[in-house]
Amino acid sequence: MTLQLEGWFARRGDTPLGDHCGIDRTMQLVGNRTSMLLLREAFHGTTRFDALHRRVGVTEAVAAQRLKELVAAGVLTKEPYREPGQRTRHEYRLTEAGHALLPIVIALLEWGGRYTPSEFGPSRLTHADCGAPAHVEIHCEAGHAVPEEDLVVRAPHDR
Amino acid sequence: MTLQLEGWFARRGDTPLGDHCGIDRTMQLVGNRTSMLLLREAFHGTTRFDALHRRVGVTEAVAAQRLKELVAAGVLTKEPYREPGQRTRHEYRLTEAGHALLPIVIALLEWGGRYTPSEFGPSRLTHADCGAPAHVEIHCEAGHAVPEEDLVVRAPHDR
DNA sequence: ATTCTGGCTATGGCATCCAATAGTCAGCCT
DNA sequence: AGGCTGACTATTGGATGCCATAGCCAGAAT
Numbered sequence: 382m383t384l385q386l387e388g389w390f391a392r393r394g395d396t397p398l399g400d401h402c403g404i405d406r407t408m409q410l411v412g413n414r415t416s417m418l419l420l421r422e423a424f425h426g427t428t429r430f431d432a433l434h435r436r437v438g439v440t441e442a443v444a445a446q447r448l449k450e451l452v453a454a455g456v457l458t459k460e461p462y463r464e465p466g467q468r469t470r471h472e473y474r475l476t477e478a479g480h481a482l483l484p485i486v487i488a489l490l491e492w493g494g495r496y497t498p499s500e501f502g503p504s505r506l507t508h509a510d511c512g513a514p515a516h517v518e519i520h521c522e523a524g525h526a527v528p529e530e531d532l533v534v535r536a537p538h539d540r
Numbered sequence: 541m542t543l544q545l546e547g548w549f550a551r552r553g554d555t556p557l558g559d560h561c562g563i564d565r566t567m568q569l570v571g572n573r574t575s576m577l578l579l580r581e582a583f584h585g586t587t588r589f590d591a592l593h594r595r596v597g598v599t600e601a602v603a604a605q606r607l608k609e610l611v612a613a614g615v616l617t618k619e620p621y622r623e624p625g626q627r628t629r630h631e632y633r634l635t636e637a638g639h640a641l642l643p644i645v646i647a648l649l650e651w652g653g654r655y656t657p658s659e660f661g662p663s664r665l666t667h668a669d670c671g672a673p674a675h676v677e678i679h680c681e682a683g684h685a686v687p688e689e690d691l692v693v694r695a696p697h698d699r
Numbered sequence: 700a701t702t703c704t705g706g707c708t709a710t711g712g713c714a715t716c717c718a719a720t721a722g723t724c725a726g727c728c729t
Numbered sequence: 730a731g732g733c734t735g736a737c738t739a740t741t742g743g744a745t746g747c748c749a750t751a752g753c754c755a756g757a758a759t
Contacts, residue, residue, distance in 0.1 A: 383585040385668055390584070397597025398577075401660050403652025404645060408576050410656065412648075413716070414567040421563050424688070425549070426542040430736055438556025440718055445737060447716095455655070468726050470735075478655045483688050484676040485651060486563060488643040490693075493562025496614070496637045497569065501560050502696040508680035509544055509690040515680040517643040521667035522674070529583070529642055531668040534649075537661035572746070589706055599748055604707060606746095627756045629705075701759080708753070715746070723738070729731085 384529060388536030401537075410454045411482065415439050415447045420486055423457065423479065428472035448473060456482060488517045543688060547695030560696075569613045570641065574598050574606045579645055582616065582638065587631035607632060615641060647676045 400406060411417065418437040427433055434444035451457040456479035459471050475482075487506070494503025506515040519527040559565060570576065577596040586592050593603035610616040615638035622628045634641075646665070653662025665674040678686040 384583050386584060390663075393595075395591060395594035397595055399597055401658065402577070402580070403650070403656065403658070403662060404576055404580050404648045405573065405652070406656040406658065407648040407652035408573040412571060412573055412576065414564065414571055415716080417563055417567050417571065418557075418561070421561070424543050425545060431734090432554060434736095435554035436552075436556055438558055440720095441737065442719090442739080443717060468735090480688060481651055481655060483691075484647040484678065485644065487678060487691075488647050488676070489563045489566040491562070492640055492644060493564070493566035496640060497562065497565040499560065499562070499565065499696075503562060504549075504696060505694040506678075507692045507694065508682065508684055508686045509692050511680060511682045511684060513680040513682040513684075515678055515686045515691060517647070517676060518679045519643065519646060519665075519674055520677045520679060520685075521670060521672040523667065523670045523672040525667055525670060525672075526679075527667045527674045529639060532642075532646075532674060533666045533668050535664040535666065537658075537663060574746080590704090593706095599750095600707065601709085601749090602747060627705090703758075704756095706754090709751080711749090713746105713748085715744100717742100717744080719741085721739080721741105724736090726734095728733080 382530060385531075385533045386536075387533055390534060390536040407485075411451070411456065411485075413447075415443055416451060417486065417489065419444070419447055419451060420456070420475075420479070420482055421490075423473065423475050424483060424486060428474060429470065430473070433473065451479075455479075484517055491517055541689060544690075544692045545695075546692055549693060549695040566644075570610070570615065570644075572606075574602055575610060576645065576648065578603070578606055578610060579615070579634075579638070579641055580649075582632065582634050583642060583645060587633060588629065589632070592632065610638075614638075643676055650676055 415437065419433055422433050422436050427436060434441050437444065452459050456476055457473045458476055459473055461469050462472050490504060507513060508515050519532060521527050578592055581592050581595050586595060593600050611618050615635055616632045617635055618630050618632055620628050621631050649663060666672065667674050678691060680686050
């Protein structure tokens with residue numbers, strides 16, 4: 382009913398993992414509501430400060446602060462651009478590391494849609510090519526869907 | 541380079557989504573470091589208060605508070621049990637909704653392992669049945685892996 | 700009867716997150 | 730020249746998250 386642990390994960394005592402755990406490090410970087418919602422907007426294609434802060438529904442001060450952190454964390458870039466006849470502005474775009482956050486964002490979206498009540502239904506995810514419903518899943522490189530009890534977590538450099 | 545939006549998502553102005561967004565609701569329930577780490581331990585099979593608070597590395601007061609919230613959110617249950625010759629204790633176990641958080645937790649783990657520096661390497665995930673490396677992916681029900689640009693997000697009850 | 704352990708609760712304080720309000724600055728528009 | 734807009738910065742204040750320390754209570758062990 383739970384994961385299978387290997388390496389020293391399996392026989393550790395009560396010592397906390399602390400920064401050795403990727404979950405912890407990820408949560409410290411992007412584990413707050415505003416950052417996740419800003420990332421949602423970035424995945425929706427929103428690039429400008431004004432739209433970002435408005436669509437997330439947060440004050441400008443907070444949006445500016447979180448965006449600065451996300452740029453520092455390397456998940457967004459702030460790049461100058463100019464539309465013809467406009468002055469130079471900046472746009473926020475996902476880096477490769479930022480794009481790699483998609484499974485987290487979609488997993489949050491799916492879980493919320495399924496397990497938290499809302500007067501509106503959940504968003505539906507589909508594959509553009511074939512139209513079939515899409516979901517976040519754990520898959521192995523041999524192509525199998527991996528259920529929780531078949532997932533092995535091996536601690537780094539085994540000892 | 542971004543998601544494909546359908547329904548009113550595609551043509552909304554600058555109105556914030558607020559609680560209509562599952563990401564937001566999920567973050568409000570479990571979007572903090574301690575809750576995620578407690579969930580990590582739950583997936584590792586840890587059920588007792590003492591072990592949970594020690595292995596997460598958080599004070600008892602905070603652990604008690606977060607566990608209470610997780611139970612209230614319906615992702616953990618607190619059930620009495622007794623070992624022979626021991627007094628009644630309580631164990632914290634994942635509910636079905638709790639187990640459904642696994643993709644979020646694993647996605648956080650994978651991203652942290654790949655994009656945040658650590659003196660130790662990342663944890664390795666494998667499929668117990670075939671031994672192949674495993675990852676969190678977005679898949680459609682027809683069996684295709686869905687890249688970001690082919691993922692369609694349709695707003696609830698299209699209008 | 701006293702001690703010990705597991706599982707908490709209580710208190711105080713510091714830090715972070717957020718809202719609300721106000722102000723700044725650059726440059727286009729009139 | 731003055732106003733407007735986009736993109737911020739600054740300040741105040743409240744709520745939440747966390748730590749550290751201390752205390753409480755039930756029931757087994759002694």
